[in-house]
Amino acid sequence: MSRGWQGLVLRALGAKEHLITLVSKRFFTDHYVRLEFEAPTLFSDVEPRPAAWLRLWFPDPAGGRRQYQRGYTIAEADPEAGRLIMEFVLHEPAGPASAWALGTEAGDQLIAQSLGSVPFQAHAESDRLVLLADLAAVPAVNAVLRELPAERDVVLLLEQAHADDAGVPLTEHPRLRVHRFDREGPATMARQLAEQVPDLDGAQVWAAGESGSLKGIRKAASGRAGGSKANTHIQAYWIAGRAMGTARD
Ligand SMILES: Cc1cc2nc3c(=O)[nH]c(=O)nc-3n(C[C@H](O)[C@H](O)[C@H](O)COP(=O)(O)OP(=O)(O)OC[C@H]3O[C@@H](n4cnc5c(N)ncnc54)[C@H](O)[C@@H]3O)c2cc1C
Numbered sequence: 126m127s128r129g130w131q132g133l134v135l136r137a138l139g140a141k142e143h144l145i146t147l148v149s150k151r152f153f154t155d156h157y158v159r160l161e162f163e164a165p166t167l168f169s170d171v172e173p174r175p176a177a178w179l180r181l182w183f184p185d186p187a188g189g190r191r192q193y194q195r196g197y198t199i200a201e202a203d204p205e206a207g208r209l210i211m212e213f214v215l216h217e218p219a220g221p222a223s224a225w226a227l228g229t230e231a232g233d234q235l236i237a238q239s240l241g242s243v244p245f246q247a248h249a250e251s252d253r254l255v256l257l258a259d260l261a262a263v264p265a266v267n268a269v270l271r272e273l274p275a276e277r278d279v280v281l282l283l284e285q286a287h288a289d290d291a292g293v294p295l296t297e298h299p300r301l302r303v304h305r306f307d308r309e310g311p312a313t314m315a316r317q318l319a320e321q322v323p324d325l326d327g328a329q330v331w332a333a334g335e336s337g338s339l340k341g342i343r344k345a346a347s348g349r350a351g352g353s354k355a356n357t358h359i360q361a362y363w364i365a366g367r368a369m370g371t372a373r374d
Contacts, residue, residue, distance in 0.1 A: 140180070140240040143167040145209070147233045154289040156215045157260060158226055159200070165207045167237060173202035173209065174244030175272045176265035176331075182236045182373070183221040192236075193221040194370040196362070200264035212264045212293075216286075220368055245269045248356035251329035253278035255322055257314055257342055260286060261362045262333035263293055269331065270296035282317050284308045284334060308338070311365070315341025326350040329357075336361035 145162040152158050171177065178198045185191040201210040213226035225235075245265070247254070254277055258266045266281060273279060281295070281303045295303065306317045314334065318341070322328070330346045332339055339359050346357050363369050 140238040141166075141170050143170065143237045145235050145237050147229055147231050147235075148208075149231065150229065153212075153294065154287070154292040156287045156289065157212060157263075157293045158215060159210060159212045160226060160229070161208060161210050162235075163207060164209050164237070167209065167239075168202070168204035168207065171199075171239045171242075172244075173199045173204060175268040176245040177239075177242045177268075178265075179211075179242070180238045180240060180370075181222070182238075183225045186219075186221050186224040191372050191374055193368075193372045195220070195222040196370070197222070198262075198264040198268070200268060214260045243358065243360075245272070245331060245358065246355075247273055247277065248329040251351070251356045252327045253280070253329070255279075255318075255325065255328045255330050256281045257284075257318060257330070257332035257334065257339075258282070259284040259308070259334040259338075259362075260290055260293065263295070265333060267294075267296040270298045270301065273298060275299050280304070280322055282306070282314065282321055284314055284317075284338065308335075311335065311337030312341060314338040315345060318342060318345055325352075330359070332359045333362045336364045 143164060143166045145164040147160055148163050149161040150158060176198060178196050180194050181197050182192040182194055197211045199209055200212045213223060215223050215227050256266055278300045279298055281301060283303060283305045285305055285307050304321050325345060326349050332342045339361055343359050346352055
């Protein structure tokens, strides 16, 4: 889909364009970087609720005129100061977004839009929260854990791709159990879920990660007692071997 066409659609749907400017950059590991941006107009339009995300337009790494749209989570925000933090996985092969995040310097700018973002909401009738994620979803998981009521039981199954993934900080929560595992392939996450949480009945399920990994999670979540649209959120954040998102010329 061309960006010209898609840009028109986003605008017609009310997705305003906001210029954001990089102010600081900090590597947590070789594969994960935190970027802080100045965003003077964004919060007139966007509410930074937990796991809310933006559509960002990245330049062509080859220097061409194309721009590439990718989704990134608002990791933290200070709407009054017009500041936000986003955190990027630096993966191989790189795509336009991860290449930009690796090479960017203070003063660099991006265009951000918001459309289709579904923020996390703790489901009062569920007895616990089961989070399934990989590194790309850690910014969302951390935002969710910051907002989660202290008395809510929560399990985080965290898929790892690099030996240094544990260097990425996780939000503390008094009732959080974290189980880390290495990704062997698309079936790993569902296998870990079956082993670690054999009974999903009554749980709220929030999952984000590689598209293929989530197929088994969808299946497991759809069969649980008490499952509903309101307490189930499963979203592909990336696709193994394929670029995500759209482009515009
Ligand atoms: C709602 C939403 C929120 C998201 N929030 C974040 C976020 O906060 N932080 C973040 O880092 N990502 C986040 N993502 C994921 C990010 O948009 C994708 O990883 C995207 O594909 C990266 O774009 P790219 O241009 O770097 O790579 P692409 O051009 O899309 O892909 C190039 C290659 O890299 C591979 N690839 C892409 N992503 C990954 C990955 N994470 N790990 C390993 N290989 C990968 C692809 O399979 C492909 O082979 C989010 C996605 C969505 C939909």
